[in-house]
Amino acid sequence: MPRINILYKFSIQLFIITLIVIMAMGIIITNYIISYYFQEIMMRRELKMTADFVQTHAQNWLEPENFLPPFTDDTQAKFSKVFHGIVTIRDVVSLKVYDAGGTIIWSDRRELIGKNFMQNKEYQQAMKGEPVIVLEPIRRVDHAYLAELHTHLLEVYVPITLDAKSKTVSGVLATYKTATSLMGDIKKGKTIIWVVSLGAGLLLYILVFIMFYRGYKKEEIMTNNLYRLNEELSSFNRIAIVLSSSLDINTILHDSMEKTLNVLHKGAGRIFLLDETSNELVLAAHKGLPDDVVSAFKRVKVKEGILKDVIDGKKPLLMPEMEGHYCVKRFMPADINTWACATIPIMSMDKVLGIMEIMCPGGGCNLPMESQELFSAIGHQIGDAVAKCNLFKEIKDMKENLENLVEERTRQVIQMEKLSSIGEIMGEIAHQINNPLVGVLNFAQLALRKIDEGQPIREEVETIEKAGTECKDIIQRLLTFSKKSRFEKSREDINCILNEGIALVERQFNLKGIIVEKKYAEELPKVMIDATLMRQAFFNLINNARQAMPNGGKLTIATSAVSNPSYVRWVEIRISDTGVGIKKENLPKIFTPFFTTKREGEGIGLGVFVVHNIIKRHTGDIHVESEEGGGTTFIIKLPI
Template sequence: MIGRLNIMQKFSILSLLWVVFFVVLAGAVLSHYLERNMLERDGAITTDFVRFIVRQRLSARDFHYPVPSEERFSGVFREIESIPEIVDVRAYDTEGIVVWAGLDALVGRSFKRKRGLERALRGEMAVELTARRDRDESYLEGHGTLVEIFIPVIENGELVGAVSAYKSSATFFRNLERARRTVWLMSAAGGVLFYVSFFSLFYRSYRLQRRMDEGLRRLNSELSALNAVAATVSRSLDVEELLDLALRKVVELAGARGGWAALGADGGFVVASSAGEVDAAARLRALSSEGVFTAAASAGGAGATPRLFRDSSWCSVCVPLVSRDRVLGFLELVHPPGRAADLERRLSMLASIGGRIGVALENALLYKDLKEFNVVLERTVEERTRELRRSRDEIKAVFDAVTDIIIVRDMECSVVMANRAAATHFGPEPVVGRKCHALFKGEDRPCAECAASARLFYDRGARSLELTNAATGEVYSLSLFPVFDDTGAVRAVIEYAKVVTEQKRMEEKVIQLDKLTSLGGLVGEIAHQINNPLVGVVNYAQMALKQVEPESPVREELETIVRAGKECRDIIKKLLDFSRPASFDLHLLDCNALLDETLRMFERQLSLAKRNIEVVKEYSPGLPPVRVDRTLMIQVFFNIINNAREAMGGGGTIRLATALVDGWLEVTIADTGPGMDEEALQYIFSPFYTTKRASGGTGLGLSVVSNIVSRHKGKVWAESRPGRGTVFRIRLPVELEAC
C-alpha cells in the first residue's frame, strides 16, 4: 500500500511517526530528569532545615550508642517532625547503627546496607523515592511511597553521624504530576511545531524540486528537439532539401498544424518550403505588410527573436533563422489557439532551433557558392591547362626542332630536361636523370669547369667551353646559360652543345694536308736532284756489266749496284707520285670486278697461296657502279692487300667484302694478322709512318691510299686490336644516275 503513495505522502507519514517518537522520547527523558531534580530540590530544602536544627541542638557525642541524653534527641526530632509531611526521623552513628528512632525497637539496629545511608556516611546527601519496606519498617506501610532523605552530620570537618527523614510523597507527586503534564504538553507542542516547520520546509523543497524536474524535463525535451533538428539538418547540404527536412521535423516536434519557411532573395524573402495546413503565400504577405521581416533584418542576429501571433482560430510563432548576426530566413509554425501559452514558454527553445537551422542554412549556402565557384574554377583551370599544354607543346616543338643538343641540368649536375637531338645522340637510355659529365666526358666525377657553376656566372653571362668524351671520342662545343631564381642565385644551367667531332677531324686533315703539300714539294725537289745522278750510275753500271765476263769477280758487285739503283729509282718514283698526284681518268666501274682484277695482278707478282694465305670473297651482288680511276683504285686495293700479306708472315685469311651501306659502296679488307694498338691506328695514314721499318717499309703506301680515296671523295679508316687482326673499310660515293 505504501508503494502506491507518492513521495509527499510517504514523507508526511514517516515524518509524523518520527516526530511522535521524538516527542515520547523527549517527554520520558525530561520527566525522568524533572523527577530527579524535584526530588533533589525537595531533599535539599529538608536537608538544610535538619542540618540547621542538628547543629544547634546536638554535638558529636550525641551520635554514640547508647545515646547519652535521649530527652535531647526527642526534643530535636520533634522539631524536625514539625516539618510538613515528615513522618519519621532516625539518627545513626558512623557505623550505620540507629542511635535514636521514633520506634524504640529500631535503636541499636544497623541499616548500613541502605544505599542512601552508605552515601550519607561518605559525607554525601542522598534522596530516594521508595515504596518497598523492610520488616523492621512495617510500621510505615500506611504512608505509601515515601521520600527518604539521608543527611550526613559533620562537625569540625569530620563525619560524626547521619540523620534520615521519611517524608510523605503526596505533595511531591502532585507537583511532579503537574510538572510532567507541563513537560508533555511542551514536548507535544514542540513536536507539532517541528513537524509543521519541517513539513513546510520539505514541502517548499518538494515544490522547488518539482519545478526543477519540470524545468529539466522541459530542457531535456528542448535539447532532444535541438538534437533531432541538428541531426535532420546535417543530412543534406542542398538549401531547398535542408529547409524542407528542417521544417517537417520542427512541425512534427512542435505538434503544429503546419508551417512554412522563407528564404532571403533579391532584398526580400520568398517561400522556400511549406508543410501541413497553412497558406504560406498569404502568411508571407501578411508578415511582410506588418514589417516583421524588415524589423528582424534591421535588428540583426542578436535582436531578431521569435514573435507570437494570435487569432481567434489559430496562433503562430515566427522564428528567424539567424547565423552570425544575419537573418537568412524565417520559419512560422501554426497551432490551434489554445497552444499560445505553451508556445510562449517555448520561445527560447524555438530561438535556439532557429539558430541551429540558420547555421546549417549558412553552411549549405556556402557549400552552394563553393560548388559554383568550384565549377568556375575547374573551367578556368581546364582553360589554363589547355593553354599551358599548348604553350608547352609549342615550346617543346621549338625545343625539339633544334638539331643541336640542348639539356637543362640542376646544380647537382643531373639532367632535368633534354630535347630530341640529345635523346637521339645519347640514347638509347633516357637522358633525363643522368649526369651531364657522364654524357659529355664519359666520367663519373663532375668536371672542374662545371663543379663551380654558380661562381662561373658571377657576371650573369654565358660561358663556352670544349669537351671531349674519353669513351666515345666525340668532341662537343658547349655553351652554358645560367637560370637564376628570385634571389639571384643560379638554380639551373641550360647547356647548348654542338658535336664538332667531324669538324675537328677535318681541321686536322687540313693541317695534315698543308703539311703533306709542303712535304710533297720538298720531296719532289729532292727526288729530281737525286734522280739525275742516279740515272747515270745505273746506266754506267749496266754498260760495265756488258763489258765484264760472267766469271769476273766484279760482276757480282756491278749487279748489286744496278739492283740498288733500280730500288732507289722505284722509291724516287713513289716520292714523285706522292708529291705530284696523277690526273684522274674516271669511269663507272664494277667494284667487285676491280677487286678480282687486283687479286689476279697480285697472284702474278706475289703469290698468296705460296704463303699459305687464303682469300675469302663476300661480294654483294647487284651493286651499283662507282666512278673511279681504274689504275689508282687498283693501287689502293693492292697496297692494302700487300700490307695484309706482309702482316701475316705465317699464313692466314684475307676477307674481301662489298656492300651498300647508307648510300655508300663499302669495301672491307680484313686480315687475321697480329693487329695494331691505338697509337698505331692514330698515325697509320701519316706519311713515312711504318711498323715494318726492319723489313724496309717506307711508310708511304697507306698515305697514298688515304690520298687517292680522299681525291675520290670517299672515306677510309682502319679498325684493329692487338691479336684480333685488322679491318680496312673504304667507302666510295655511288652515282645517283647509276642507282
C-alpha cells in the first residue's frame, strides 16, 4: 500500500506540474509569440494583396490629373469604377482616396468627400511611398462614422504611383476592413495552439510518467528481490538450525520436511533417499499426503522421467503445471487440477543422496522460478545433514563393531591361552604317563620272554603289550604335537605326513562311519617342509573334515606331482569331504582369523587360518572349493 501511495502521489504532482507548464507555455506562446507573428503574417498578406490590386487598377485606369482639382462628377464616377471591386470584398466597410494634400477626393461615403485629415500619420507614411497596415480600435475622428458598427478596424493605406519612372505618389487609397475575420483567425490559431499544447503536455506527462513508472517498477523489482533474498536467507538459516539440532536421520528428514513446507507456505511434500543397490527411491519422510499415497510410494523405481532428470541433472526442476507428472496422476483425483511442484535433489559432495518433492494438491502452486537457487541450497543443506548422519551412524556402528570385536578377540585370546595351557598340560600329562607306561611295556615284554608258548597267561600278557604299544604311539604323537620347535625344513614324504594325521583321528572316523579313501601318487617327490608344522596343518584339515560329516561320509585324500608350462613343479594335495559344505558368501572369509561357522564351544576359527599361514610360510598355495550341502575340497600346492 505505501508503494501504491507513492505512485499515486507522483502521478498527481506530475499532472499538476505539467498543467502549470502547459498553461504558462500556452499563455506565453499564444499571447506573446504566436499572436504577434500570426497577426503580422496575416496583416502583411492583406497589405500585399490590397497594394497589388490598387496599383494594378490605378495604373491601368487612372491618370495623375485625376488627383488634381477640380473634382467633377466624371472624376467621381471614374474612381467608383476603378475601386468598385475593392468595395465588394468581404469585410471591407469603407474606402477613401486622398490627394497629395490629405483631402478626401473620393469615398464610398459621399459625406466624407472634401474632408482633410492631415494629422493621420498612416497617411503621411503612405505618401512617402510605403504601404501601411494597422489594426487598432476605433478612436480617431475619422473613425467616428464606424464606431457604432465595429470595435476594431484593419486599415490599409496604399500609395498610388502612376508614373513608374518618377515614382511620384499621386494619392493614397485608404481601405477600412472589419477585424472580425482576422480576430477569428487569430482566435482559431490560438485554439489550435492550446490544443497542440495540451496534447504535447499530455504526451509529455505520459512519457515522464512512463519513465518514472519504469524506474519505479525496476526499483520495486529490486526491492522485492532484496526482500525475497532476505526471506530466503532467513528461511535457509531456520532450516539450518533444524538440521543442526539432531544426528538422527529420521528426525532430521521429518523436521526439515516440515520446516521447508512452512517456509514455502505449502502443505504437502515428501523426501526419498536413493538406494544405489536397487536404483530405487525409498520414502523416508512425508507430510500432508494421503495414507494410500504413502503406502503406494514406499519405493519408486528411478526410470525415465522427472525423477531421473533431476537425479542426472543434479538441479531442481520447477514445473508450472504437473498434470503430466506420473506420480501426480496416480494419486490425485482426475477431476482436480494439480499445480505443482518442485523436485529438488538432495546432494552432498556432488553426489545425489535422494530427492525432495514439494506437492500442491488441489492446485494453486506458485513457486517462483527465481527461488531455484534457494531450492538448490536447501537440497545441499539437507544432503550434508544426511551425509553427516550417515557418517555418524557408520562411526557408531564401527565403534560397536570394534567393541564387539575387542570383546570377541579378548575371549578368543583367553581361549587360545587356555588351549595353549591345555597343550602344555597335555604334553606334561603325556610325559608323565609315558614313563610308567614304558615300565609296564618293558615288564610285559620281559614277561613274554619268560612265558612259554601255549601257556594260557601268555595271550593275556600279549594283549597287555599290544595295548601298551598303542598307548605309547598315541602318547608319542601327543608329545610331537604339543612340543614347541623352531622352523626347520627337511625333505619329507608328504604321504607319510598325511598318514600320521589320519592316524590321530582314525578311531573317531570308525566311530562315525567315515570312510577314508587314499589316492596317493606313487614315487611322489619329497618336498622341503617343516614336518611338525605340516603335520599340524594336515591334522587341522582332516579334523575339520571329520567335524563336517557328523552323520558319516567319505574323506578322500589325493596327492600328485604337477608342473606348468614354465616347468615349475609342485606337489598337490587334495583333501575332500562329503560334508555340509560352506555357504557361498562365507568362502571369501574362510581364511580370516577367528572366523568360524561352528557352534560356540566347537571351535574359535583359527584352524584354517593356521593352515593358511603354514602353507604360505612354505611358499605354497591353498584354496578351497565348496558348495553348501555338497562337500568341501581343500587344494594345497607345495613347491618341490
